[in-house]
Amino acid sequence: MSEHVDSVKTYTAVWLILLILTGVTTGVAYIDLGAFSVVIALLIAAVKMLLVALFFMHMRHSTKLTQLAAAGAFLWLFIMMAFTLADVWTRGLVGTPGR
Amino acid sequence: MKLPLFPESASTFAPDVDHLLFYLVGVSVFFTVLIFGAIFYFAIRYRRRSDNELPKPIHASLALEIAWSVIPFGLTMIMFAWGANIFFKESRPPKDAMQIYVVAKQWMWKLQHMEGQREINELHIPVGRPVKLTMTSEDAIHSFFVPAFRTKQDVVPGRYSTTWFTATKPGKYHLFCAEYCGTKHSGMTGWIYAMEPQDYQAWLSGGRSFGSLAENGEKLFQDLACGNCHKADGSGRCPSLVGLFGRSVQLADGRFVNADEAYLRESILQPNAKIVAGYQPLMPTFQGQVTEEGVLELIEYIKSLVPPPAAGTGTTPAEINVNPGVATATPSNR
Amino acid sequence: MNTAAIETQENYLNAGYGLKSWLLTKDHKRIAILYLITITIFFFIGGIFASLIRIELLTPQGNLVSSETYNKLFTMHGIAMIFFFLIPSIPATLGNFFLPMMIGARDLAFPRINLLSWYLLVIGGAFAIFAMLAGGVDTGWTFYTPYSTTYSNSWVIATALGIFVSGFSSILTGLNFIVTVHRMRAPGMTWFRLPLFVWANYATAVIQVLGTPVVAVTLVLVFCERVFHIGIFDPNLGGDPVLFQHMFWFYSHPAVYIMVLPAMGVISEIISVFSRKPIFGYHVVAFSSMAIAVIGFLVWGHHLFVSTQSVYAGLVFSFLSYFVAIPSAVKVFNWTATLYKGSISFATPMLYAFGFIGLFTIGGLTGLFVASLGFDVHVTDTYFVVAHFHYIMVGGTIMAFLGGLHYWWPKITGRMYPENWAKLSAAIIFVGFNLTFFPQFILGYMGMPRRYHNYPDEFQVLHVLSTAGASILAIGYLFPMVYFMWSLRYGAVAGANPWGATGLEWTMQSPPPVHNFDEIPVVTHEVYDYSTVVKEGVEVG
Amino acid sequence: MAEQAHAPVESLALREQFNTPEQQKESSAFGMWIFLVTEVMFFGGLFLAYTIYRNTYPVVFGMASTSLNAVIGALNTAVLLCSSFTMVLGVRAAQLGRRRALVIFLILTLLLGMVFLGVKAYEWNQKFVEHHIPGAHFHFEGAAEQGPAQLFFSLYFVMTGLHALHMVVGAGILSWLLYHAVRGRFTAEYMTPVDIAGLYWHFVDIIWIFLFPLLYLIDRHMR
Numbered sequence A: 001m002s003e004h005v006d007s008v009k010t011y012t013a014v015w016l017i018l019l020i021l022t023g024v025t026t027g028v029a030y031i032d033l034g035a036f037s038v039v040i041a042l043l044i045a046a047v048k049m050l051l052v053a054l055f056f057m058h059m060r061h062s063t064k065l066t067q068l069a070a071a072g073a074f075l076w077l078f079i080m081m082a083f084t085l086a087d088v089w090t091r092g093l094v095g096t097p098g099r
Numbered sequence B: 001m002k003l004p005l006f007p008e009s010a011s012t013f014a015p016d017v018d019h020l021l022f023y024l025v026g027v028s029v030f031f032t033v034l035i036f037g038a039i040f041y042f043a044i045r046y047r048r049r050s051d052n053e054l055p056k057p058i059h060a061s062l063a064l065e066i067a068w069s070v071i072p073f074g075l076t077m078i079m080f081a082w083g084a085n086i087f088f089k090e091s092r093p094p095k096d097a098m099q100i101y102v103v104a105k106q107w108m109w110k111l112q113h114m115e116g117q118r119e120i121n122e123l124h125i126p127v128g129r130p131v132k133l134t135m136t137s138e139d140a141i142h143s144f145f146v147p148a149f150r151t152k153q154d155v156v157p158g159r160y161s162t163t164w165f166t167a168t169k170p171g172k173y174h175l176f177c178a179e180y181c182g183t184k185h186s187g188m189t190g191w192i193y194a195m196e197p198q199d200y201q202a203w204l205s206g207g208r209s210f211g212s213l214a215e216n217g218e219k220l221f222q223d224l225a226c227g228n229c230h231k232a233d234g235s236g237r238c239p240s241l242v243g244l245f246g247r248s249v250q251l252a253d254g255r256f257v258n259a260d261e262a263y264l265r266e267s268i269l270q271p272n273a274k275i276v277a278g279y280q281p282l283m284p285t286f287q288g289q290v291t292e293e294g295v296l297e298l299i300e301y302i303k304s305l306v307p308p309p310a311a312g313t314g315t316t317p318a319e320i321n322v323n324p325g326v327a328t329a330t331p332s333n334r
Numbered sequence C: 001m002n003t004a005a006i007e008t009q010e011n012y013l014n015a016g017y018g019l020k021s022w023l024l025t026k027d028h029k030r031i032a033i034l035y036l037i038t039i040t041i042f043f044f045i046g047g048i049f050a051s052l053i054r055i056e057l058l059t060p061q062g063n064l065v066s067s068e069t070y071n072k073l074f075t076m077h078g079i080a081m082i083f084f085f086l087i088p089s090i091p092a093t094l095g096n097f098f099l100p101m102m103i104g105a106r107d108l109a110f111p112r113i114n115l116l117s118w119y120l121l122v123i124g125g126a127f128a129i130f131a132m133l134a135g136g137v138d139t140g141w142t143f144y145t146p147y148s149t150t151y152s153n154s155w156v157i158a159t160a161l162g163i164f165v166s167g168f169s170s171i172l173t174g175l176n177f178i179v180t181v182h183r184m185r186a187p188g189m190t191w192f193r194l195p196l197f198v199w200a201n202y203a204t205a206v207i208q209v210l211g212t213p214v215v216a217v218t219l220v221l222v223f224c225e226r227v228f229h230i231g232i233f234d235p236n237l238g239g240d241p242v243l244f245q246h247m248f249w250f251y252s253h254p255a256v257y258i259m260v261l262p263a264m265g266v267i268s269e270i271i272s273v274f275s276r277k278p279i280f281g282y283h284v285v286a287f288s289s290m291a292i293a294v295i296g297f298l299v300w301g302h303h304l305f306v307s308t309q310s311v312y313a314g315l316v317f318s319f320l321s322y323f324v325a326i327p328s329a330v331k332v333f334n335w336t337a338t339l340y341k342g343s344i345s346f347a348t349p350m351l352y353a354f355g356f357i358g359l360f361t362i363g364g365l366t367g368l369f370v371a372s373l374g375f376d377v378h379v380t381d382t383y384f385v386v387a388h389f390h391y392i393m394v395g396g397t398i399m400a401f402l403g404g405l406h407y408w409w410p411k412i413t414g415r416m417y418p419e420n421w422a423k424l425s426a427a428i429i430f431v432g433f434n435l436t437f438f439p440q441f442i443l444g445y446m447g448m449p450r451r452y453h454n455y456p457d458e459f460q461v462l463h464v465l466s467t468a469g470a471s472i473l474a475i476g477y478l479f480p481m482v483y484f485m486w487s488l489r490y491g492a493v494a495g496a497n498p499w500g501a502t503g504l505e506w507t508m509q510s511p512p513p514v515h516n517f518d519e520i521p522v523v524t525h526e527v528y529d530y531s532t533v534v535k536e537g538v539e540v541g
Numbered sequence D: 001m002a003e004q005a006h007a008p009v010e011s012l013a014l015r016e017q018f019n020t021p022e023q024q025k026e027s028s029a030f031g032m033w034i035f036l037v038t039e040v041m042f043f044g045g046l047f048l049a050y051t052i053y054r055n056t057y058p059v060v061f062g063m064a065s066t067s068l069n070a071v072i073g074a075l076n077t078a079v080l081l082c083s084s085f086t087m088v089l090g091v092r093a094a095q096l097g098r099r100r101a102l103v104i105f106l107i108l109t110l111l112l113g114m115v116f117l118g119v120k121a122y123e124w125n126q127k128f129v130e131h132h133i134p135g136a137h138f139h140f141e142g143a144a145e146q147g148p149a150q151l152f153f154s155l156y157f158v159m160t161g162l163h164a165l166h167m168v169v170g171a172g173i174l175s176w177l178l179y180h181a182v183r184g185r186f187t188a189e190y191m192t193p194v195d196i197a198g199l200y201w202h203f204v205d206i207i208w209i210f211l212f213p214l215l216y217l218i219d220r221h222m223r
């Protein structure tokens, strides 16, 4: 907002980094890193997300409340994923199909 | 008209669940009486006597708040542990359980005994012997519910589910479908006949048999030409299926799975979902070529493939169920 | 004040006349009235389906309607009651009306969005009613796949669309409440001076915002599966029908707290006013609302105990279910303790509050029964569960809703309702309710499955009792309808504060003026400080 | 209507429920963030389904994923990032009250958004040609099990489809902004709509930042 006008230089830098990261993540995808492929891809995506959120969406300057809301969204997403996966990954572990 | 208020108890689980019920009702009655009593007492005792009276505010008491959080919490943890204990028992059928296969479809129950007897909407079982049901559905989700046994388990298309019980009292008990499955959901009912063991034997030999499941499975195995690939000695590019059931299988991605019914089913219908270590994903899917009953027969046949030098000769397939669930590395000796 | 005064005084009701002044209003109070009318219609629709269900279950043979019709009846009963009545009920009517006033704001933060969310409910409702008239839906309110995607031959798509749209209504209400509570409080209105009703609605809004989108996307997937046959949950393609259940209950369990938290807020207000004491343990009660909202998201798997969910997940979900019970228990104890050494009036709202506490306790305690794994295996999908949730939703929430409606009726309309009729109908509803649903606990334990159109003979007596109770209940619900209408014209004029209540909404005239406050008040008193009110002399209507 | 009496019409500025422009601005921005929270959960449901199925059918999902064109995907990602860049410059122009710059950046953002959607349309058409549209005529060569392959493409279409739908809505919002920007409705004091539209546009970008690797990339190395 009017109190915080970031410079075009900052925006340009962020934009270039984003483009570079897109290139990197595409390139890395062709290298076999086993299970780490997923990790790297998601890590790069997370960094890109943070860049967009912090700079383009002015998260750096926004109130604690806004930051809390955003963090809350991801916490809830995590809850949903974690508990559902907790079921899927432990199915049949007691040695009885369907339990 | 009759007015029964309590269900019959006819399985080993029934008393367990009933006792838990008594505990739960006890706790509930206690709190309900406490709260109703307090409300009535306070309401009468402190009723408003004049329009302008102003009672003194009472300050909150931390000790009280903690007390009435912690005490109920303790009581609920008993509920949790007790219920979990029963549930754990219900989830682990004993190894020597008698195997029954169940295929549910809109709107009937198809039940198969190992010896080949098939029943529709009826199940005959002996008293005093654990019975394990392996169930699947051909369409929607159903649920196998026997109130007198206090057991229920959803029957889900595309996978196996399991339940078990030991009947304790001869008699005729309701079988309900408890998961809503369409128009005649309420008509998808039947009877469980629990019989004295000798009566059960008589019933078994009296009924029509369609050949045992394993025999039918063997026929199917030949018809579908599974044997072209899967040789008993494990030659060729396919694993031998002898002694497979109950073993822990190493997969291409390094994980281990227990070769239970669910795994065998998946191996037949979705062969590429889990690839056995050291093999290529060559096996075609048999989805659409075999019915659910057919898959069950194949599984029963595969179960019956016991390596020749196994301990006793007359063992039933269920008994060679070697330490299921234990993910020990058994490097394939094929 | 007299009748003439109430008619000449400028207020939100006489600020404009004609349909347009209502349908295009941005006034939260008028929107609340629009909601009230809408949800009442849906309550009656749902109630008529319920009555047909009960009549059908009088006899075991199932000979009144066909099984297909019966399945549609309970489905449409559940859908009308849950999505179009109970979820919008308290937040969108009483919450909408009073939340801005209670925190000292002129309106919600986004009045146009508020109006939009009413329209969304109406549009969603129109889809649902269209589906009902065109032939109905028969999936159960839970839409379990693959039945809903593959096997049902009914109007699933229209209904799903209706729920999807009304879901956005719910989301927008929640969004509006959250922003309003954070940004629009009057000077001096600190968080711990908020009335507990505001806390409850705030907690509810958090659930609406975090949960509802998930059921929305789940319905989109069901929709796509039916329309384009793409099979996200289709077991024939290797899809997982239990995944649907996870996604559905991720919303629908927290949604039961959307249905009960605002009711708890109403009860906190009523108990305090009619015992003329601040709620015992105000902070604890406020925090327990938030605790319920948060922990409520961790327990959804207790609906899946027999669904082929893994045993371990079942253990975790059962365990956590007990954590959500504690804040509820704490509330009940604090309400009871508030009565101690109070000055207790037996006005109708208070009777409803007593009814709520009692019935919610029974409903909640039986929730603990079904959260116990071994026990739930026996009673899940039986009438035990039906009784559990009707005890909370009908015995709890509707009691609170009626209590709140009586409590705030003088403020909303400027008129009193007839006290004796109100007490009589409260008693009828209480008796009818228990007779309807208590036998269902016994039925359930005996093994009577739910969603059954015919049943074995031995269950008949209990079913007959239940139907008898339902008839009494239906009559009980008719009374308030009639006397509320009557009071609009003939009720005694209420005055600004007939109950001697604290809270900013009672400081203004009844009915309130258009912008609530000419000047935003500065709050200096603690919440529920009755000394100020009583000293000024209570004005009795 | 009476309520409107003391709201100055010309500047769209302060609505009657607010006391100060500050309060109004903060409320709008916070409201948008809360809306974005709901969007996270909305797409979250899809990411959940994706995670579960990819876990269950790693091999088939790998094959199906690899059949997508990663280069096109990467270029399209770049297009979208550029549109975010022009959007943020537009917001900056609005903050500084530069009307012409705002108009230009809004047009650029819209154009880039259209390019993205155009490329997406091309990709979908490609799927149609290859019979990779889930349904009766679905066929994915290479995988023995058609079922899980179809699951992948179902998710692909639902995820990219809903993302595209959000882009379309975003384009609508941008057009509305453009209309008002041209007429000079936004000033350095009052530019809240531009600000919150920007938030929305960037958020849609973030969704794609995750869709791209998950759908196009992570199993690439296996081929």
Ligand code: HEA
Pocket (backbone or CB within 6 Å): B027, B031, B035, B072, B073, B075, B076, C142, C256, C257, C259, C260, C302, C303, C321, C322, C324, C325, C326, C328, C329, C330, C332, C360, C361, C362, C363, C364, C365, C367, C368, C370, C371, C372, C376, C379, C380, C381, C385, C388, C389, C392, C393, C397
């Ligand atoms: C407003 C609605 C509402 C509310 C508030 C609740 C509250 C609770 N519910 Fe309920 N529930 C439903 C509506 C609701 N439920 C519905 C609609 C269904 C069925 C859906 C369907 O399948 O169609 C259902 C189903 C349902 C199930 C699944 C049953 C099954 O299908 O097999 C379970 C299982 O755990 C459960 C548990 C609970 C628990 C533990 C609470 C707790 O929050 C209750 C907490 C309250 C108390 C505990 C009472 C107060 C406490 C005291 C007075 C003091 C004493 C306290 C202790 C000893 C702790 N509910």
Ligand code: HEA
Pocket (backbone or CB within 6 Å): C043, C044, C046, C047, C048, C050, C051, C053, C054, C074, C075, C077, C078, C079, C081, C082, C085, C086, C139, C140, C141, C142, C386, C390, C393, C394, C398, C436, C449, C450, C451, C452, C453, C466, C470, C473, C474, C475, C477, C478
């Ligand atoms: C807010 C939620 C809500 C409410 C208020 C109610 C209210 C009632 N419900 Fe509800 N019910 C559900 C939510 C609710 N229900 C849900 C979610 C299900 C599960 C659905 C499913 O399985 O998918 C269910 C299922 C359900 C069943 C189980 C059906 C089955 O499984 O086969 C039964 C059976 O008795 C029942 C009965 C009643 C009755 C008698 C009322 C009464 O309280 C209603 C009383 C109200 C009126 C009657 C209307 C007002 C009065 C009049 C208009 C007067 C004139 C009318 C007459 C004289 C008839 N309900």
Ligand code: CUA
Pocket (backbone or CB within 6 Å): B107, B141, B142, B143, B177, B178, B179, B180, B181, B182, B185, B186, B188
């Ligand atoms: Cu089968 Cu219900």
Ligand SMILES: [Cu+2]
Pocket (backbone or CB within 6 Å): C252, C253, C256, C299, C300, C302, C303
């Ligand atoms: Cu629940």
